[in-house]
Amino acid sequence: MIEFKHIDKRFQLKNGSFLKVLNDFNLHVEKNDLLLIKGVSGCGKSTILNICAALQKPNFGEIIVNGESISKLSDSFASEFRLKNIGFIFQKHNLLTGQSVLQNLAIPLLVSNYTLAQIEKKATDLLDKFELLNLKDEPVENLSGGESARVAILRALINDANIILADEPTANLDLGLSELFISYMHLLKDEGKTIIISTHDDIFEKRCNYTNILNLKKKT
Amino acid sequence: MENKLFLYALHSLKRRFYKNFSISLVLVFLVFILFSVLFIKTSLEHELSISADGMPDITLQKLQGGKSVLVDTSRIDKLLNIQGISQAVPRNWGYYFFEPSDANFIIVGFDAFDGNFQSSLKKVIENLDDKIKFNKDGMIVGVGVKKLIEQSTGLNYINFINNKLDIYKVPIIATFTTQSSIFSNDVILMPYNLSKQILEIPDNKATDIVLKIPNPDEIPTVIKKINEMYPDFRIITQESLRIGYKNIFDYESGIFITLFIVVLFAFFVLVYDKASGLNESEKSEISILKAIGWKSSDIIYIKTMENLILSISSFLIGFAFAYFYVYIFNAPILKRLFLGYSNIYPNFNLVFNLDISIITIVFFLSVCIYLGAVLIPTYKCAVVDAEEGIR
């Protein structure tokens, strides 16, 4: 379902030299897999997720998601691809401040074909399902850490994507909230989602039954 | 689909209310100042040219030792021999101290209703009372004069007294238009012979001589001939009066230039701040939007809408303020800066004169520059890799 084939990714640094982050990187993720990418900071975890979401392009190699090669998509097709296939959860949860929970959930669908009424219904149903309906109209800056983590998960689900990418989602959460997060991921796996989580925490390995764990080594 | 994004743009404007409000304050102020200055400038120019229309084609003054002295009216006959001059009449002018108001009026004595001068004079007078014959005993006064007479005596005539203590009762038969009042405000126009007596000008003398030249093409040759005939004449054409008027208002006041610079400076600080790149929260918003499936074009669309609404509404508000300030409230303070403090300050009304080029200039200086400053960095940010803002 997700296939990285001989991926090279390098960044040009300010001094002109190149940093090679991925070198002939290969990865195969089956549908409904729950993959954990582990590694120290700077080893390339975010880069892998970004390439998978077509936010970055590899310098070499091919990546195929749901049968579609996405390594050379134009900017606007990449956006369409994301809207259709990817739910992204960021490290800092990255909710848009000044807007309510409902509005944050609605944002991904504003560029879809749904009407505003349909969007509101989808968001409300989702909040209901995860027992967060009482937060519906709350501005996101009033949310606790755990609440905003959950809203960030829901925002990744709103577009019904079957791939969930979570980039160090527990980095800012305490142990209890991290465990809550993991239980959510299990729930999503049970619903048939394909999930990739990057982390440098040990907690995932202890609490999770993973299909797959990838230990990344930092290149020098 | 666009509709949803438009609502999002509206909502974003509301969300960052204080920031947007302060940007819009700067924009409104800039637009207001630009429009006010340009409105006043064009209206003044328009009124000056109306005033100049009422001036003679050529005025001749005799110079002696660099000062103007009385001229012999016997020269008129010889002037009339010059081809192109259809009419030459003597004119007197001088100051008259009007005691009841403690004010100085300018008396211009000139048989204006004779022949060809009438048409140009009619452009600048109103309320002409035809029953009283101007040739004998009437006067046409500026609005300022009329007001002062009414306030101090309640009458519609003046009893002029000269140094020999002769008294001349002269009724008002018309007033100059408000539009021409920059110059006509304190002027009294009366028949030549009457002015001679009030100003005590000797027989066969006048302050100057005015000429009517029906064909403007002939003016240069006429000037040349006058010069040959009477080298001691200073020749003042209507054209040179026009230029002179404009120069009076050529921004002699440093105050308003300073004001101008201050506002422009504030604007360019704003523009520089915007153009030098987006702040962290704006960058992160853009990269989040991209990561959750928005296209660059969607992001540029909402940013364009947001800033179009902001800048165009500021433009309209600034325009409306300037319109009310200049044309309804008659531009207090700023008009003074234009006219200078030294002049007698006439209370004339500015008249609206729609000028597309002014609107274009102000629109470019405000809306276009602002939009460019905001949208170019947005475009750059939305089109580069979105991932950078997320980390």
Ligand SMILES: Nc1ncnc2c1ncn2[C@@H]1O[C@H](COP(=O)(O)OP(=O)(O)O)[C@@H](O)[C@H]1O
């Ligand atoms: N846009 C970029 N420009 C330059 N270097 C980058 C860029 N993005 C990532 N890097 C570098 O690539 C390496 C891997 O980054 P990343 O994938 O974010 O690591 P991780 O998520 O594992 O901490 C790091 O050393 C980082 O500094």
Ligand SMILES: [Mg+2]
């Ligand atoms: Mg990372």
